[in-house]
Amino acid sequence: MSRIRRLDPAVADQIAAGEVVERPASAVKELTENAIDAGAHAIRVLVPAPDRRHLIVEDDGVGMDRDDVLLSVERHATSKLARLADLDQLGTLGFRGEALAAIGSVSRLAVSSRPPSADTGYQVVVDHGLRVSAGPVARQPGTRVECRDLFRDVPARLKALPAAPAEWMAIWQVVAGQAAAHPQIGWTLAEEAGGAPAFATRPGSTLADVLLAWLGPDAAAQLIPVERTALAGDVSVSGFILPPDLARGNRRQQVLAINGRVVRNFSLRAAVEQGYGSLLPERRYPGCWLQISIPAPQVDPNAHPAKAEVRLERERAVAGVVHQAVQDALRRQHAFPLQAASADGAVESASPLRAAEQAAWDWPSAASGASPAPLHREIADLVPLSQWQARYLLCQGAAGLYLIDQHAAHERVYYDRFKQSAAQAVPVQPLLVPLVLNLSRTEAQLLATHGEVLAASGFELEPLGGSSAALRAVPAPLMDVADVSLVQTLFDSLLAGGAYGEHPVSWALDHQLATAACKAAVKANRPMTRPEMERLLADMAESPSPRSCPHGRPTLLVLSLEEVDRRFGRR
Amino acid sequence: MRFVADQAQLARALQQVTRIVSPQNTLPALAGVRIEVREAGDADGHGTVRLAATDLTSEITVDVLASGVEPGGIILPAGPLTDLVGRVPTAEVRVEADSAVHRATVAYGRNRTTLQGFAVQEMPQFPVREEEPAVFDLAPGALARLARQTVFATAHDESRPVLKGTSVHVADGKLVMVGTDGTRLSHAWVAVPDYRGPALDFVLPQRALAEAARLAGSESTQLSRAGNQLEIRTASGTLVTLLLEGRFPDYKRVLPEQYLSHIRANTDMLRGAVERVNLIAHRDRAGSIRLSYSGGALEIQSEAVDVGQAYELVEVEGEGQAMELSFSPHILLDGIKSLETEKMALDLSGPEMPARLAEVEGSSYFHIVLPLRQMV
Numbered sequence: 044m045s046r047i048r049r050l051d052p053a054v055a056d057q058i059a060a061g062e063v064v065e066r067p068a069s070a071v072k073e074l075t076e077n078a079i080d081a082g083a084h085a086i087r088v089l090v091p092a093p094d095r096r097h098l099i100v101e102d103d104g105v106g107m108d109r110d111d112v113l114l115s116v117e118r119h120a121t122s123k124l125a126r127l128a129d130l131d132q133l134g135t136l137g138f139r140g141e142a143l144a145a146i147g148s149v150s151r152l153a154v155s156s157r158p159p160s161a162d163t164g165y166q167v168v169v170d171h172g173l174r175v176s177a178g179p180v181a182r183q184p185g186t187r188v189e190c191r192d193l194f195r196d197v198p199a200r201l202k203a204l205p206a207a208p209a210e211w212m213a214i215w216q217v218v219a220g221q222a223a224a225h226p227q228i229g230w231t232l233a234e235e236a237g238g239a240p241a242f243a244t245r246p247g248s249t250l251a252d253v254l255l256a257w258l259g260p261d262a263a264a265q266l267i268p269v270e271r272t273a274l275a276g277d278v279s280v281s282g283f284i285l286p287p288d289l290a291r292g293n294r295r296q297q298v299l300a301i302n303g304r305v306v307r308n309f310s311l312r313a314a315v316e317q318g319y320g321s322l323l324p325e326r327r328y329p330g331c332w333l334q335i336s337i338p339a340p341q342v343d344p345n346a347h348p349a350k351a352e353v354r355l356e357r358e359r360a361v362a363g364v365v366h367q368a369v370q371d372a373l374r375r376q377h378a379f380p381l382q383a384a385s386a387d388g389a390v391e392s393a394s395p396l397r398a399a400e401q402a403a404w405d406w407p408s409a410a411s412g413a414s415p416a417p418l419h420r421e422i423a424d425l426v427p428l429s430q431w432q433a434r435y436l437l438c439q440g441a442a443g444l445y446l447i448d449q450h451a452a453h454e455r456v457y458y459d460r461f462k463q464s465a466a467q468a469v470p471v472q473p474l475l476v477p478l479v480l481n482l483s484r485t486e487a488q489l490l491a492t493h494g495e496v497l498a499a500s501g502f503e504l505e506p507l508g509g510s511s512a513a514l515r516a517v518p519a520p521l522m523d524v525a526d527v528s529l530v531q532t533l534f535d536s537l538l539a540g541g542a543y544g545e546h547p548v549s550w551a552l553d554h555q556l557a558t559a560a561c562k563a564a565v566k567a568n569r570p571m572t573r574p575e576m577e578r579l580l581a582d583m584a585e586s587p588s589p590r591s592c593p594h595g596r597p598t599l600l601v602l603s604l605e606e607v608d609r610r611f612g613r614r
Numbered sequence: 615m616r617f618v619a620d621q622a623q624l625a626r627a628l629q630q631v632t633r634i635v636s637p638q639n640t641l642p643a644l645a646g647v648r649i650e651v652r653e654a655g656d657a658d659g660h661g662t663v664r665l666a667a668t669d670l671t672s673e674i675t676v677d678v679l680a681s682g683v684e685p686g687g688i689i690l691p692a693g694p695l696t697d698l699v700g701r702v703p704t705a706e707v708r709v710e711a712d713s714a715v716h717r718a719t720v721a722y723g724r725n726r727t728t729l730q731g732f733a734v735q736e737m738p739q740f741p742v743r744e745e746e747p748a749v750f751d752l753a754p755g756a757l758a759r760l761a762r763q764t765v766f767a768t769a770h771d772e773s774r775p776v777l778k779g780t781s782v783h784v785a786d787g788k789l790v791m792v793g794t795d796g797t798r799l800s801h802a803w804v805a806v807p808d809y810r811g812p813a814l815d816f817v818l819p820q821r822a823l824a825e826a827a828r829l830a831g832s833e834s835t836q837l838s839r840a841g842n843q844l845e846i847r848t849a850s851g852t853l854v855t856l857l858l859e860g861r862f863p864d865y866k867r868v869l870p871e872q873y874l875s876h877i878r879a880n881t882d883m884l885r886g887a888v889e890r891v892n893l894i895a896h897r898d899r900a901g902s903i904r905l906s907y908s909g910g911a912l913e914i915q916s917e918a919v920d921v922g923q924a925y926e927l928v929e930v931e932g933e934g935q936a937m938e939l940s941f942s943p944h945i946l947l948d949g950i951k952s953l954e955t956e957k958m959a960l961d962l963s964g965p966e967m968p969a970r971l972a973e974v975e976g977s978s979y980f981h982i983v984l985p986l987r988q989m990v
Contacts (some may be wrong), residue, residue, distance in 0.1 A: 121708055216856045419744055461899070464919065469900040470986035472942055475968065476796045478773065520899045522797060526773030559899070 046131035053148065053172040053262035056118055059198065060145035062348035066204060067095050067193055068213035069349055072305075073142035074188050075221050078102035079303070080123060080135040081186060084246045085229035088218050090234060093208040096150075096193040103185040108371035109165040113177060115154060118144040131340040136304055138345070143188070148172040149200075150193040156186040172195050177326050216295060217305075218242055219257050223282075223332045226253045226302035248365035254332060255284060258296075262289055263328075267375075269333060269477075271368035273414050278337055280360055280368040284315070284332030287373075288590070288597060296330035302341060308354050311335070318369030321458075321553070322588055324595035331369070337361060374587060379573075423584035427576035435565035449571060449579065451592035453564035454557075456582040460591040461556040470519045471501040477513040480527060484510070486534045493537055502533065521555070557593035615686025615711040617651050617663050619678050619724070622801035622887050624663075624707055625700045627676040630851055631667040632692040634674055634825055643736035644668065646689040647696075647710070649718075650734065653685055657715070661685070666737075667692060672822045672855035673740050674829065680843040684945040686711060687734035688718050695720070698727055698953065740854050747840035748782065750809035754834045756964050757846070761827030762768055763952050763979050764793035767800035768820045776860035780823055785813035792865055793820070798945050799982040800952065814839055817862050822846075822855035829853055869982065870963035875907055875934030877960040878974065884912070884958065885950045891916045894942040904985050907962065908936035916943070930960075937962050939969060949981045 050058070052542040064070045071088060079085045081104025089099040107115060114120045121140030124133070139392040146152055147169040157164030162317055164182040168175040204210065215232060219242055222230040229246030232252075233239065244253050255263040265286055272279040285296065293508035299311050315331050316323065323329060355361055417423035425438040425445055482490065490497070490504055490512055503517035514530060521529060532554075565571070571579075583589040583598070591597055610612045619694045631647055639645045648666040653659070661683035666675040673959045689712040699707055704722040711718040711731070719728045760780075769777035774796070781792040790803040817841060826835070830848040841858075846853045888903065895901035898918035906913040911928050917923040939962065950958070957972040962969050966987050972980035 389876065464899065467900075470902050470940060470942075470988050472797055472986055473966070473984050474796045475799055475868050475984050476777075476794055476865070478796060516987065518900075519902065522942060523771075526771050528773075 052118075055290075056144060056148035057105070057173055057289075059118075059141065059149045061197070061200065063141055063145040064149060064193075064438045065349065066213065067098060067210050068217050070098055070146050070190060070193065071100065071214050072217045072221075072349070073137075073146065074098070074100035076136040077142060077188070078104060078186070079221065079225055079228065080137055081105050083185070083228055085231070086221075087231040087233075088214070088235055089263070090211070090214055091235060093207060095207050095214065096204075097189075097191045098193070099187065099189045099396050100439060101185065101187045103183075106161070106164075107156040108158055108161055109179075112154055112165045112167050116143050116147045116152065116167055116174075116373065120144070125565055133339055133344065136350070146188075146193075149197055150190040150195070153189045153191075155180050155182055157184050158398075159184040200344040208531050215241060220298045220300075220305045222253045223257070223298045224303050224305050224334065226250045236567050250282060250332060250334070256431050258285075258330075265289060268333075269368045271364060271371065272584045273364045273367070274357070274360060277341075278335070278364050278366050279332055280335050282331065282333035283335075284369060284372055287327075288327045289317055290319075290323055290327035292327060294328045297328065298332045300334045301353055301355075302336055303338060304344060304350065304353065306357070307351050308353065308358075310355075310358050310362045311365050314366040315465055318366045319373065320370075320588075321557070321589045321593045321595055322373065327595075328586050333365065333368075335361065335365065339513065355491075389477070415583070417584035419584045419589055420547050422580055422589055425580050427573060427580065430571050430576065432567075433570050436579070438576075438580065440601075442601045443605075444601070444607070446600040446602070447580075447583075448567070448596075448598050449590075450564055450567050450585050451596055451598040452579055452589070454560045454592045454594075455586050455589060455598055456579070457543075457560035457563045458556055459586050462552075462557055465520070465552050465556060471503070471516045472522045473503070473516040473520075474514065477505075477515045478526070479507070480512050480514060480530055482503075482512055486514070489534055489537050502530075504530070523554070553593075560593055587590060615688055615713060615718075616682065616684040616709070617661065617680035618682040618706055619663060619680045621677050621699065621702050621705055625696075625702075627665050627678045627851070628692075628699055630676050630829060630981045631665045632696050633828070634669045634672060634821075635667045635692040636669055637693060641736075641943060643689050643732045644670070645692055646732060646737065647692045648687065648689050648734060648737045650687040650713075651680065651683050651685050654685055659683055667788070668740070669905040670738065671819060672853055674823070674825065674828075674851055675851045676851035682708075685815040687718060687898045688713065689732040689737055690718055690729050691731065694729060698729075702973070717915040718853060725801050743840035743843055744839050747838035747845070748784075748809075748811045748814055749788070749836065749838040750806045750811075752789070752804060752806065752835045755830075755832040756804045757830045757835045758827040758832065760789075760791045760804060761823050762954075763798040763981075764791045765801040765820050765827075766793075766948055766952060767798050767823050769795035776817055776858055776862055778818040779819045779862075780863040781815075781865070782957050783813070783815050791861070792820075794863070794865060797942075797984060798949065799868065800979070801869075801981070802979040803864075804978065816844065817858040817860070818844060819858055821857060822853060826853045826855075841983065842850050842989070868968060870961075870968050871933070873961035873963050875932060875937055876961040877907055877912060877930050877932040877962070879912065879928060879930040879960060880951070881953050881956060881958040881960055884928050884930075884960075885947075887914050887928050888947055888950055891924040891926055891933060892943045892947055894918050894922055897921040901943055903938040903946055904938065904940045906936075906938040907932060907960075912960075918959065934962070937964055937965055937987065940988065941969075941983060941985055945983055949983050952981055953979070964965055 063073065066430060075086060078100055079207045081102055083102035083104035085103050087101040091097050119140045121138060123135040124138040143154065147345060148171060151170045153166060153168045155164050155166035165179040167177040186207040216230040218230060226248045230242065230244045231240045233243040242256060244256050254266060262285065267286060268282040269284055270281050297312065299306055300364055316329060319329050343354040344350050346352055346354045421441055421504055425440040428437045428439055431437050434449060436449055490506060503516035505513045505515055507513055589598060628647065635645055637645060648780055650664045651661060653661045655740055659682050659884045661680055663678045665679045666673060695845055698720060702722040708721040709718055716731045716733055717728060719726050764780045768780060777795055784806060785788045787805060788803050789806045789809050793800045826846040829851050833849045836847040842857045844855055844857055846890040895903050895918060896914035901916060901918050904915045910929060912925045912928045912933065914928065915924060953971060953973050955975045957974040959974050960969065966985055968982050968984050970980050970982055
């Protein structure tokens with residue numbers, strides 16, 4: 044007797060469902076994508092049961108007639124795709140015709156729908172792959188999908204489900220993510236039909252409105268817009284990022300949507316995070332909500348069972364665009380978002396005080412000779428009041444009282460200066476005794492393709508055949524650290540940073556420069572006179588990113604007048 | 615265990631052995647000095663105190679004469695003991711140990727300090743090699759000179775461990791030491807007329823060489839090599855070290871075969887000029903010192919952005935092509951500083967080719983530096 048048998052279709056469906064519907068949140072993702080594809084203007088997600096295994100997704104989209112409703116719960120039944128070639132021009136999120144069948148095979152699923160042209164709706168109920176009932180039903184136009192008892196008959200999955208609060212969080216994340224990708228749709232996420240929504244946006248909203256609902260007014264006020272079109276108009280990036288001081292310890296505040304599809308993509312995510320560069324401390328992740336549009340044929344969404352990962356034709360180039368967009372946005376950004384709230388009044392009230400202050404000091408003002416248009420007006424306008432504990436500068440400025448860490452600030456100034464000089468050509472120190480390296484296959488390939496880039500920056504690496512190479516010359520400033528790990532850093536930065544335009548060798552230098560800056564900068568417990576403070580502030584104002592030291596720690600804190608007033612009970 | 619020793623002698627001996635003790639150790643006994651007392655056998659109770667310390671790659675032992683001895687041994691913490699004996703105001707120090715509890719009392723005059731130590735066995739002993747060692751002697755001061763001229767050129771990073779040592783080659787009545795860190799190379803030799811054995815080749819760790827040189831000072835030394843160990847015996851003490859493993863690069867290939875320009879200069883004058891020019895050059899991370907030779911003059915220049923320029927002209931004797939070369943400031947300066955004769959030679963083999971700094975008299979030392987290459 045043959046040992047290989049065809050699986051019972053119901054079993055096959057359940058197995059397939061395991062890939063698509065991993066957890067309740069992934070069912071929400073599939074169902075909301077269907078609703079988006081149906082052209083809905085409003086989508087409502089209800090999660091009534093506390094165990095989060097009962098889900099309802101309602102939309103006001105095009106709906107389905109009787110035949111479609113019946114077919115919709117079958118496997119590989121879809122309205123979105125007819126031929127494989129269409130996959131290239133796909134305008135919809137779904138295409139496999141799997142979602143409803145998959146959910147229906149692991150839950151009790153009720154699909155009811157009515158196209159606007161029809162008088163009545165039609166409902167079909169499927170329980171773990173078996174049709175229970177089907178018949179006409181009264182309802183308004185649109186589609187409602189309800190699934191109960193998810194994974195009732197899949198005990199292993201049921202046991203492995205995350206705790207209900209975590210699942211609720213994940214569902215929230217899915218709905219909010221979809222809302223960020225499709226802000227024009229009105230989104231509601233609630234536990235009960237009439238209950239207070241956990242997340243709600245109105246139809247016709249913009250991404251900014253969605254993020255207001257997501258972040259609340261305080262953080263939303265600090266959003267930095269991102270906008271960039273590149274590669275002959277093929278790729279455009281738009282959306283918002285949060286300033287680095289609002290970075291979190293997790294990536295929940297990150298949504299990347301490619302052509303309306305919320306995806307995970309390591310390269311793009313890394314591009315965003317590296318766009319922040321030294322502004323972020325280690326293991327802190329910035330908030331970003333970016334909509335990326337790429338010509339459909341260059342995206343292959345059919346790479347992951349849940350379509351969460353996509354393959355991009357020119358991934359590195361796209362990552363480069365994203366990286367540049369984030370960097371530009373951060374550069375353009377006002378250094379002090381707090382200023383926006385209170386700038387107008389505070390500046391005026393500060394100016395007379397400033398004149399009085401200056402008169403009160405005997406020191407001639409050192410900052411008066413500074414360049415006419417500093418990069419960061421807010422910092423250039425700061426008035427140093429005093430030094431506290433011989434390590435912090437107290438300054439008065441537009442947004443209130445500024446506390447500046449003198450060491451961190453000076454470190455940033457030196458770092459920028461060193462970085463600038465490192466970009467200039469350096470002499471090369473040839474090695475009397477070459478350093479022989481054993482390269483991995485990838486590294487050997489990189490050497491073959493990037494040999495000229497390396498040579499142009501002073502690293503002379505000669506392949507010796509096989510997997511070895513000889514390092515014959517290094518840039519003179521790196522002579523003391525020319526060892527295997529330096530070359531390793533170099534290759535790593537070539538691997539990671541090839542797309543970002545910045546010179547790969549400058550990456551290898553970063554750590555060195557930061558250390559040198561730390562050594563050169565004034566330390567804590569160093570009393571400073573007023574001209575010194577003014578000079579430091581003037582230098583900071585010229586730094587591209589004065590808010591953090593090269594190691595990612597902040598250089599300054601701001602205490603607003605409002606906050607001080609509030610604490611003194613004046614408001 | 616008991617002995618009475620001269621304070622100055624004991625303090626000096628302790629300083630000599632404890633230089634290789636590293637203060638942080640996972641083995642506590644390694645932060646100590648091993649003290650072993652032996653009787654001389656005469657009736658007056660004279661004897662020797664042998665002090666020893668090790669970092670497990672080398673061991674230094676120094677003997678001190680003592681009186682009133684009672685044989686025995688103990689390990690005492692190096693730091694406190696050395697500091698204490700160095701500060702004792704009396705001419706003599708009495709040390710008495712209770713071997714049962716590994717505790718020793720250091721007494722001076724009416725005063726005393728008690729130190730908790732360890733049993734002698736807790737310090738690992740260097741294995742005694744069975745085979746017949748190859749033995750040869752170095753003239754007074756020779757080892758110290760070799761160390762001065764080669765140790766500074768050895769590598770400090772760990773990427774090529776064998777370069778953290780000095781290559782030693784003994785054959786044909788000569789001992790040649792070579793140190794290189796990959797960018798420069800020091801080559802020094804000394805005569806060993808009495809050695810008749812087979813050619814020796816080994817790599818001596820830089821630290822052991824530096825310590826042995828310090829121990830030897832201007833005295834003569836006897837070296838015996840057996841297996842992977844080298845013993846350096848001097849009048850004031852003995853250092854035994856394990857030799858570095860690995861193959862030293864074939865440095866002879868990088869020595870230029872011919873030079874296009876030969877320059878003779880006064881060492882102090884050139885050194886002074888380079889030191890002054892370096893004041894500017896070293897302000898710039900990518901700074902360099904430019905040497906231009908033509909006719910009877912050597913121009914030395916440097917510049918650093920935002921700092922300034924320096925220019926010096928040194929009169930020299932020379933022959934050969936005019937040439938211009940750039941050097942890493944500290945590499946050039948280190949090289950010149952290692953020359954100990956009044957007159958020096960600077961031989962150039964081409965604008966981007968190795969240059970040789972050498973002592974003119976005796977010609978027992980030269981140093982090779984590679985010039986920088988300017989990016990275009």
